[in-house]
Amino acid sequence: MDVRRRNNVVITGRPDGPVVMPAHGFGCDQNMWRLMVPALAERYRVVLFDYVGSGRSDLASWNPERYASLDGYARDVLEICEELDLRDVIFVGHSVSAMIGVRAVARAPHLFSELVMVAPSPRYLDDPGTGYRGGFTEADIEELLDALDSNYLGWSAAMAPVIMGNPGRPELGEELTESFCATDPTIARVFARTTFLSDTRDELPGLRVPTLILECERDPIAPREVGAHVHAAIPGSTLVTLEATGHCPHLSAPEATAGAILSFLRERGR
Incomplete structure (x- = not known):
């Protein structure tokens, strides 16, 4: 299996530096990290990739059974690490990839x-029985998935600007729309259901690697209550609230996002 080709692996930065592995979220690809890569590449070996079904990955390698679970995406991560003999990896996961990272670890x-x-x-x-607020009701998720099933391109055009959350910078929403629309609708539907119906809460307390949680001041997808929950659930984790809005601070506030990551890693001697 040629994992490099399958996942469109691109390596940049310092060849002898610690490995940083950024992982994109739903509807995106490795290009979404481009504004942060220069800051990371000065000190780290940056290993970029696309999940199977996304970006320039090998679409022929995609199958609905494997990628109907976060485990399928976690296997992509682990297979890349094994193929490239990566160790002591600093995994940087955006949105659903944060939980894919939890599974991989x-x-x-x-x-x-x-x-x-x-x-x-x-x-x-939301989970009314426990008081957990995820930001979406069952009706919200059903409506979102139904809209995605019936008109993926229309859903993308409507949802991407909302997810980006920066109406004063429409070019950001347009970029995310283009990224969504470039994804095969069949693959996008499976990834969306995998993403929005997942529940990884029970796995957080068992996480035993130093963890940095970056949240935005206002995020339409992951409200502040979610950041607080994740921070409380992961022993010894660090929570930083970025002066940013929307769900994609690596695009809307790349300097602040990269700065927070670099500060966390410097404090750890990395």
């Missing part, structure tokens, strides 16, 4: 040294 803790979560959510659905 749980399955192969010896491969990872730190976990950085950018706008994470372990469960998007």
Whole structure:
């Protein structure tokens, strides 16, 4: 299996530096990290990739059974690490990739040294029985998935600007729309259901790698209550609230996002 080609692996930065592995969220690809890569590449070996089904990955390698669970995406991460013989990996996951990172660390803790979560959510659905607020009701999620099933391109055009959350900078919403629209609708539907119906809350307390949680001041997808929940659930984690709005601070506030990550890693001697 040629994992480099399958996942469109691109390596940049210092060849002898610690490994940083940024992982994109739903409807995106590795290009979404481009504004942060220069800051990371000065000190780190940056390993970029696309999940199978996203970006320039090998679409022929995609199958609905594997990627109907976050475990399928976590396997992508672990197979890349094994193929490239990566160790002490600093995994940086955006949105659903933060929880994919949790799954990957749980399955192969010896491969990872730190976990950085950018706008994470372990469960998007509210859970009235426990008082957990994920930001979406069951009706919200059903409506979202129905709209995605019936008119993916229309859904993308409507949702991307909302997710980006920066109406004063429409070019950001347009970029996310283009990224969504470039994804095969069949693959996007499976990834969306995997993302929005997942629940990783029970796995957070068992996380045993130093973890940084980055949340935005206002995020339409992962409200501040979610950041507080993740921080409380992960032993010894660090929570930083960025002066940013929306769900994609690596695009809307790349300097602040990269600065927070670099500060966290410097404090750890990394």
